[in-house]
Amino acid sequence: MTIRTVPVVSGRHPFQVAVLVAAxxxxxxxxITAAVPKSAAAMPPLVQALWVFLLISSGAVAxxxxxxxxxxxxxxxxxLAGVLLLAGGTSMYAVxxxxxxxxxxxxxxxxxxxxxxxxxxxxxxxRRDLRQLSGGxx
Numbered sequence: 096m097t098i099r100t101v102p103v104v105s106g107r108h109p110f111q112v113a114v115l116v117a118a119x120x121x122x123x124x125x126x127i128t129a130a131v132p133k134s135a136a137a138m139p140p141l142v143q144a145l146w147v148f149l150l151i152s153s154g155a156v157a158x159x160x161x162x163x164x165x166x167x168x169x170x171x172x173x174x175l176a177g178v179l180l181l182a183g184g185t186s187m188y189a190v191x192x193x194x195x196x197x198x199x200x201x202x203x204x205x206x207x208x209x210x211x212x213x214x215x216x217x218x219x220x221x222r223r224d225l226r227q228l229s230g231g232x233x
Contacts, residue, residue: 107161110116114210115154124148134195137187149184153177168228175221182214
């Protein structure tokens with residue numbers, strides 16, 4: 096059996112860590128204060144609660160994966176779960192922003208859409224790394 100070197104993109108990039116810490120922080124503040132932006136207030140209460148849960152859990156799970164000291168496959172799996180949760184939560188919020196504010200949400204909405212896109216992109220990178228790690232190729 097030949098041992099191959101698999102380049103794995105590290106999940107501890109300072110930018111990614113900052114975004115994940117922000118997700119946990121913002122989600123926690125929203126949960127504690129129940130003060131949500133107007134665009135999120137337009138969502139049904141259950142959807143609002145899901146959005147806040149996605150923010151908190153995405154950051155916590157992805158950070159756990161980014162700093163996991165055990166098996167790299169486990170670390171990547173945790174990070175993948177976290178960034179998928181973040182991708183879902185930010186995609187939800189982007190839809191809410193534009194649904195409530197239309198083109199007035201262009202600045203904030205564009206920023207949130209970019210964050211959602213980056214999360215989906217990162218999920219694809221991790222999926223590729225996991226496939227390579229398991230010997231499945233590119």
